[in-house]
Amino acid sequence: MTRLWNDPQEFVDEMVEGFVLANQGYVRRVRGGVTRSTASPEPEVSLVIGGGSGHYPAFAGLVGPGLAHGAAMGNLFASPSSTQVESVVRASDRGRGVLLSYGNYAGDVLNFTAAQDAVRADGIDCRTVLVTDDIFSAAPDSRATRRGIAGDLTVFKTAGAAAAAAYDLDDVERVAILTNDRTRSMGVAFTGCTLPGADEPLFSVPEGRMAIGLGIHGEPGIDETDIPSADGLAELFVEHLLADAEIPEGVDPATARVVPILNGLGSVKTEELFVVFRSLVKRLGERGVTLVDPQVGEFCTSFDMAGASLTLLWLDDELERLWTAPADTPAFRRGVVPTGAGVSASDAPSAAAAAAITDLDAEGQRDDAGADVPDSSAESRQTATRIAGLLRLVSDTVSENAAEWGRLDSVAGDGDHGIGMQRGATAALEAAESAERAGAGARTLLTRAAAAWADRAGGTSGALWGVILRSLASELSDETVPSAGDIVVGAVRGRDSVMSVGGAAVGDKTMIDALVPFTEALDAAVSGGASLADAWQDAADAAERGAESTTGLVARLGRAKTHGDRAAGSPDPGAVSFAALARAVANTLKNDTEEES
Template structure:
């Protein structure tokens, strides 16, 4: 699993796939968040390259995170439970990969959820919650990673909350294709988000059950408890899984997992597997020229400077991220930059050249940083590394560096799907890459070209304060983020400036 509110790294996902697929392929299931998609997709590509059949179903149940006609953009919240349970039931029943993927997609298409919160959650070690709700008010449409609600209303009674849940989830636009409400069979999951416990949940559920039955719905195996939590957040969500005969059979099948147990599960068919360690394994270091090893040492020094500047600004980056996101950007950047700095030092000690060092530190940053930023910085470092040389006399020529940064820009935009104006790191990366290429093309030395490009990145990063997010978790809170710069763009500008100072000190 990943760190707090962060995806597991591609390396961790790959390790689990290889340990568990047993020659039958693997189905990846996760909530629809940018960081998860980057890391899981990367792992999927890696194992597919070795002939492993790997598929993905992304959970998109949160009705407040996008409109009904944009269901693919919706977040995954407590509906993870219903999709995971159905897919697990299919696998345990002997379905092949095609069949398991099919029913997982069906379960996702027939799952809808809505969440509310009375307080935000507080990350371990933090002094205050990621967001606050005014006294007497309730946030609607919050995220499970501490993202603030999309709307607010006065706190209702328990019956009033039940009525709000049911009214929203039974709206015509939220009824899945092929479902008729009257006569339908539904699994309701009333989920506590951390500080709302069973006694309060059952008070709400009593009214939820009455309202669903009044609508002509038959309740099947209702679940009330904590299934998808967010630390100490005071809140709840209601999930409805609209059943057909097959989904009902798979939902009610026995299960025995750390997070969910139901019925008497027969584990006799389970087979032991050999775990693939996900710790760093030193790969063979290719030969490198003296010039490339010297350049690798300068790269390691620059990464030390990167880690120092990230450590200095980590709290600030977290505060920026908490305005419309989950507040973990500073933590993730700190972990990633530390891992990159340490890996660069060890690779240089092993005699690595410039290209190899950057590829290794890209893996390290992605693995330890986690989340969206970890995946994207891994791409950036590896793309720049691929443009350099382990054996040439000029392994970090200005033209090669500029080409590598351009390739990094293209990789980030291709994998992350962000474009200019979406209020992401792309808004700083594109002007940085363009300015660097222009100055280098005009014959400027690398240090001078980098300094000019760094200034362009900082100016562009500051300008993101006026933008509304067009992608990622913050998209659902566009107005809230206006006036605050994007943390990913700011961190890129900080790193560009730190590297620029290291180049100037050569």
């Protein structure tokens, strides 16, 4: 049970603030995360890592000389937004290119890729290496689809050391790819983790049982067994990680050199891990494996989960040299690294990068300061006021249902859907109210609300809701009142953009299963001459039917895909939340129409 927090919605912001205050010799805060507060002796390739919070020391604890240059930090178990990632990239770039590296999760891929595209458009050479070390998340012949867990550390460490050794971007990328190819991990858990403010853990394990193959975001395990002894757990780790199909190509275990990382996931004590490691040394030695620089402790946690994972990095000469190279970060230190006294003028972001970061800050601002808005007509401002009212309704609806949506998400996912939706809706409302006070028209108000939702919510749902609202805004005007046809065009554009960006189709057990029937019904009703209020009622009905249809589906995309069978019998939380918001808006439009008549 998580005990120390103030407002659950503010937990991550307050945590980041405290982390930076405690580690000012290593990091400084930038929009979306942290970057180094120290200067490299010479310009080098920048390594930017990141993901959801709740995994300390991953990710911010690994920022410092010899390792990462910046970390983008999302909400608990939720990807940082593309705006947050872009800000950290621009703040960390020193002119020799940027390598992004993070675990292979849908939301992270969506948002980091969008950030990569944005900085590439400005001439920054930016590339990505995904971490895919979890052997239980996909079969050996589908390694590229596996998720990343504690193997993040091996990829980050060797890539960071390569950058510090003045490798160019091609070779830093090559090292990261090679390290990922030679890294394997698996995890087990005895209890699930509990997010701040939640009454129950994201999943539970029966008394006396152990989940095998769990994820680091509170995803339940793939299998379950009786809790073994420490020796039994060591045997289980070795059995799976040294299976023939998991030995990297070209490696002979009998002569191999391996870095073992025995990782505590949050509540298992280091003393317990030492008992397990004692047995691991014996069993790996029996297989002929030589251990190099063993690591026992917490390296990638899952908040307060009681569990452990074992990672093996199969070395070659280059990887061994890079793994053992000096590093100095808040949570991972070895040797002596050369550092500067702080961020120098030459090492600070360029003027263009600083301007770009300022622009990002302005786009997501949450108050009236400097909130210049384009000219607008009185009619459009009236429409903007109605939109702000609808966003207030949306925010209230989200708050009422956040706990239930989180519960649905915990069945086979990571349980953060309710929190993410609440943060996004709250931010969108604040941005809308700020724009309304500044005299914004409909298009400007909804555009700013869309940016705020995507930025504050993070994760997959945050990005997709940002796309939906931005698409609707594109069909509005700051001068005229939109027609029902304009709203339909915006909704269809949003649907198509979500399907393109997220890659989902009807039947994949996602928001799309509610969004597609919603837009089809809305289009058909308006084309048939129905008013927007009546058409929206039909569309909300269709969205609810679509959401209900996901109950019997097996997830094929997102974090739930690893546990698809477990999700059967429970509706998709993204589809359910979309349908609920569609219904709330439908009821309001109906009431407004009745009052006007």
